[in-house]
Amino acid sequence: MTDRPHRSLISRRAFLAGASALPLASLGAARALGQVPASGQVDVVIIGAGAAGIAAARRVAAAGRTYALLEATKRPGGRAVTDTSIFGRPFDLGAFRLYNPLSNSLVEIGDETGAELYSAPDAARLYVNGREARESDYEDFVSSVRRGERAIGAAGDAGRDLPAARVLPDLGPWAASAAFIMGPYTCAKELDQVSSIDFSRAEERDAGAFIRTGVGSFMAGLASPLTVRFETVANSIDLGPRMAQVFTNKGTVSGRMVIVAVPPSIINAGKLRIPYLPTRYRAAVERITLGAYDHIAFEWPGNPLRLREDETVQVKAQDARTFALVARLGGSNIHMLEVGGKLAQQLADGQPQAGAAFLKEALTREFGASAAAKVGKVHHTRWSKEPFALGAWSCALPGAGNLRRAFTEVVNGRLLFAGEHAHETQWGTLHGAWNSGERAATQALRQLGVGSANLAQ
Ligand SMILES: Cc1cc2nc3c(=O)[nH]c(=O)nc-3n(C[C@H](O)[C@H](O)[C@H](O)COP(=O)(O)OP(=O)(O)OC[C@H]3O[C@@H](n4cnc5c(N)ncnc54)[C@H](O)[C@@H]3O)c2cc1C
Incomplete structure (x- = not known):
């Protein structure tokens, strides 16, 4: 196979070439997205407001459908979070660079929204x-x-x-x-x-690009037009014949579809229970583990x-x-x-x-x-x-390489997975998480009968 994606964080060129800092930003405007109905029922319940959950909610909202975005902690972004208090300047506790700027969808969005992006030394x-x-x-x-x-x-x-x-x-x-x-x-x-x-x-x-104000703050900005239900911990999901019910510390939320955008470690630890999850998906959760x-x-x-x-x-x-x-x-x-x-x-x-x-x-x-x-x-x-991460990012255990695909399928016509672990080639990255969220939302919308013409790209 000649077109196998080749993986390396370094390359001979990266070591030997000189660096040039290219400004990547240009101005653009953020759009306000989505209204959540007062009724307890939505089209899509999304669990987890990390990159994947944010991307999914934005896509569902852009298609004019209702969503409930549940987040266990007090902030959006998950494993992308910028602190400013420890060192008195932006410091990314998790993801801190955007790889492959030329093809990274987040760089494109950053460019459109005026994020202060700049190239990493190559x-x-x-x-x-x-x-x-x-x-x-x-x-x-x-x-x-x-x-x-x-x-x-x-x-x-x-x-x-x-x-x-x-x-x-x-x-x-x-x-x-x-x-x-x-x-x-x-x-x-x-x-x-x-x-x-x-x-x-x-x-x-590759060495990627940085954001002057932090990758985590950028992600929080992308969540800002959304309604996020913070401090709402999803404990279990019931996949009924017509609706999915998500049981949380703040009551039950029902949706026609549910997108599970939490790390597999959370499910594996029994913190989010999905009873009757078919064996293939259970195996993926158990064997695509976070390091x-x-x-x-x-x-x-x-x-x-x-x-x-x-x-x-x-x-x-x-x-x-x-x-x-x-x-x-x-x-x-x-x-x-x-x-x-x-x-x-x-x-x-x-x-x-x-x-x-x-x-x-x-x-x-x-x-x-x-x-x-x-x-x-x-x-x-x-x-x-971190109680709602329990690890850094996923990598399949030996023998489980083909199981990752399970995370990209529709389960029982009602449930989808999203997150870095749910991308077959971009796992372990922020843009992989983002792209997986958009993919899961598109699949959910299709299940809801939304035609291609109404699916935001
Ligand atoms: C130290 C470190 C450095 C990294 N560096 C980079 C980098 O430079 N570039 C890069 O591309 N990637 C990097 N990554 C990987 C990147 O951070 C992740 O791939 C990405 O952030 C994962 O996004 P996600 O949406 O899949 O999951 P998460 O960001 O983990 O989002 C899941 C969300 O679900 C919430 N949640 C969990 N359980 C529940 C529940 N029961 N109910 C409700 N909500 C729940 C969590 O609080 C969280 O907000 C790094 C990761 C780490 C840890």
Whole structure:
């Protein structure tokens, strides 16, 4: 197969090329969307106001149908949330870049609505023992990652659904770094927990674009024309012959269709029960699981490594206790250590200071004690402990690569799934979640008999 989507967060070009910041924004206007009827019955009940739920509600409203958008927390955006209090400037606790700006539907919307988008540097830096790597190290690293990706891709393309780690060739001195890039950094899991089929289907991601005011605030802006029922926790769904009933802490909401836009982890944990869910869908919920990935964000004044703003740094790893560094967010003193997989889970499970302690250990090891000593305030996200996320993003367990498709089907004529986990090639991303929400809404509207002419694109 020649057109297999090729996956990598880095590329030789990305490492070696220079960067240019292209302004992507232009002015546009937001539309006010949808009225929710006072009656308890709507056309579509949407559970979860993350990217997928927001996209779904906007599409249902734009088609002139009624919706109820239920959100367990006090805010929209889910795993896209911008904080401004910790560091006194916008800091994205979850999603922070929009991959593939040229094809990313959210970039298009951002462009139309006047979001302050700007390109990420397209060159990442590589460090070995505290120094920037030599040209030959860059070549060796990139070639190890490429060889690994090709091997996993070949297994996936051949329909062999194996633990991705099992099909890797010997990647030599760069094996630990390549395993980190392909595993925890991309899939939020170690490669022995990753399906070769799921990996091989994932779309390539580039360095992407940032939003000056934060990706989370942008997402909140997209929710602002909608009526969201906050602090409304859906506990269970009853799929009746004519209506779906959603039981919440604030009473029952009925709809002709229901879109479940919460992570599968929530269903798997029994927090949202869907009795009589057919086996195929139950299996998808159980085996398309969320991995762990967190930011350990920190003030690092004085720019000790002389890094450019928003630059990503990879280091030569000796083992799995490794990380990536995102430097000088938006030109500030704030940096992020990116941790994923087992290490991220261990740190999230640990003492409150576990993230800060690892930060010190990692910076000292890679860049020296004096650089590590300059660290100021630290904030460690713990997405696996967030009660309405319970993880970072999804990746199919080995053997479950083909199950993801189940999340794109209509269940019992009444229920649809949406969310990053419900996109076969863009899983793990914000735009994948958004696109899945639009897809689910379109399917729901079709079930309701809305013709193609009335479906907003
Ligand atoms: C640290 C981190 C960094 C990331 N970085 C990037 C990045 O840079 N770029 C990128 O594209 N992606 C990134 N991602 C992934 C991206 O954030 C997710 O793919 C995306 O936000 C998922 O959106 P969603 O709508 O599927 O789910 P969510 O955003 O999780 O939305 C689900 C919503 O449902 C609500 N909910 C849950 N249970 C219930 C219930 N029972 N009743 C009512 N409501 C409920 C939740 O509160 C939440 O608001 C990152 C993720 C993490 C954790």
